[in-house]
Amino acid sequence: MSHRISEQEMxxxxxxxxxxxxxxxxxxxxxxxxxxxxxxxEDNQTFAFLDINPVNPGHVLVIPKNPSRNILDIDEKxxxxxxxxxxxxxxxxxxxxxxxxxxxxINNEPAAGQIxxxxxxxxxxxxxxxxxxxxxxxxxxxxxxxxxxxxIKSRLAS
Ligand code: 5GP
Numbered sequence: 001m002s003h004r005i006s007e008q009e010m011x012x013x014x015x016x017x018x019x020x021x022x023x024x025x026x027x028x029x030x031x032x033x034x035x036x037x038x039x040x041x042e043d044n045q046t047f048a049f050l051d052i053n054p055v056n057p058g059h060v061l062v063i064p065k066n067p068s069r070n071i072l073d074i075d076e077k078x079x080x081x082x083x084x085x086x087x088x089x090x091x092x093x094x095x096x097x098x099x100x101x102x103x104x105x106i107n108n109e110p111a112a113g114q115i116x117x118x119x120x121x122x123x124x125x126x127x128x129x130x131x132x133x134x135x136x137x138x139x140x141x142x143x144x145x146x147x148x149x150x151x152i153k154s155r156l157a158s
Contacts, residue, residue: 023117025116025117025118026116026118027061027063027116027118027120028067028118030047030049031047031063031065037049037050037052038050040060040089040092041062041085041088041089041092043081043085044065045064045065045066045078045081045082045085046062046063046064046065046081046082046084046085047062047063047064047065048060048061048062048063048085048089048123049061051122054124055103055122055124055132056097056099056124056125056126056127056130056132057097057125058093058096058097058099058125059122059123059124059125060089060093060122060123061120061121061122061123062082062085062086062089062120062121062123063082063118063119063120063121064078064079064081064082064119066078067118067119068118068119069117069118069119070106070107070108070109070114070117070119071106071108071119072108072109074119078119082119082121086104086121086123089123090102090104090123093123093125094125097125099125099126099127100126100127100128101125101126101127101128102123102124102125102126103122103123103124103126103134104121104122104123104124105121105122105124106119106120106121106122107122
């Protein structure tokens with residue numbers, strides 16, 4: 001009997017080796033216009049549409065046309081194209097919605113809240129006092145921050 005591994009059980013190395021074209025997501029279908037979405041922007045490399053369940057009205061999702069799972073496997077060229085579109089749309093969304101600020105969010109892997117496994121960036125218009133809590137914060141123990149920074153720096157060097 002075959003056991004289909006769930007996203008929660010999936011180790012990161014396995015997730016990164018998955019072939020994205022085989023793992024069809026709802027965003028693949030939106031991109032091919034097979035299911036409807038309120039598309040707000042499109043160019044050669046990127047595509048943007050309204051989130052169906054917005055944090056606030058005007059919440060936009062920006063995706064690359066070339067599929068990837070998330071920031072852990074997207075290549076630099078597609079990432080830079082995505083960032084260009086995010087910047088453009090952040091300004092447009094803020095002005096269109098009369099927002100006071102904008103959050104740019106990206107959830108990578110289930111532990112970080114990713115539910116659709118196709119790279120997407122959230123552009124969320126924010127209003128003073130809208131009371132959406134971003135994330136609770138922790139404190140570092142004495143000396144811990146230095147150790148953590150060193151760990152990350154040695155990864156970058158390897
Ligand atoms: P994630 O947690 O993966 O970063 O967020 C996925 C987002 O996709 C959610 O905010 C959810 O509301 C949005 N979403 C899920 N299904 C659909 C859909 O069919 N159409 C649109 N426009 N957005 C969707």
